[in-house]
Amino acid sequence: MVLLFQQNFQEHKLVRQELTKVYGINKFLAHQICDSLGFALTLKVQDLTASQKEKLVRLVQRYYVTGSDLKRIVDQDIQRCVTVGSFKGFRFIQGLPVRGQRSHTNARSCRKKKIV
Template identity: 35%
Template sequence: MAIRIAGTTLPNEKRVEAGLTAVYGIGFSRSKKILNELGINPDIRIKDLKIDEANKLRDYIEKKIRVEGELKREVLSNIKRLKEIKSWRGLRHTRNLPVRGQRTKTNSRTVRGNVRRTMGSGKAPSAQKT
């Protein structure tokens, strides 16, 4: 039986503890806490969950934890607020640069792609050797 929680179908073959991490906003440690609180064995497979356990899990997650669309909306609104108040972090988000203090002269390709936004990055090789 496939279980859907907050619009995400959980993988049947995984253990419940690991399968819950498929839901955006639930990591491994949070999944352990949820299962511990509900008294569900974390070692059983998702396909082996009883219907009442699955319903209890679904109700708990959808009512008490911010996941999926609601969490994504909150993150986006936080970033939008930072941009509106023109904070340093907001400016970094606006310019698509690393926000958390990483160096940008080298090693910020993942965030930017290979676009030259700082002096040393994306520099074209010189035409002749010196």
């Protein structure tokens, strides 16, 4: 196991696949990151050299918001909607769908009472 971005990456898996474990990096971004660094499609985590790991970490930290920083930004955005008193904020407070989805017959899991 290799520790990168506070995640344990399995050595026998592909770098592109393991990058998606990081919160904030999806398949498209993982593909884009590996292409910009010149990694092969079949490059595995165990085959990464120390300089490649360093370049990978530096690139992600410089150009992408990931992990706990991204979670904090999302939480701040939600809290801003709530404090402003927008309709979106009220929907967040009530635990209902926020982006205009139907809630009469759907969104049952969203409408359940949350145990605090």
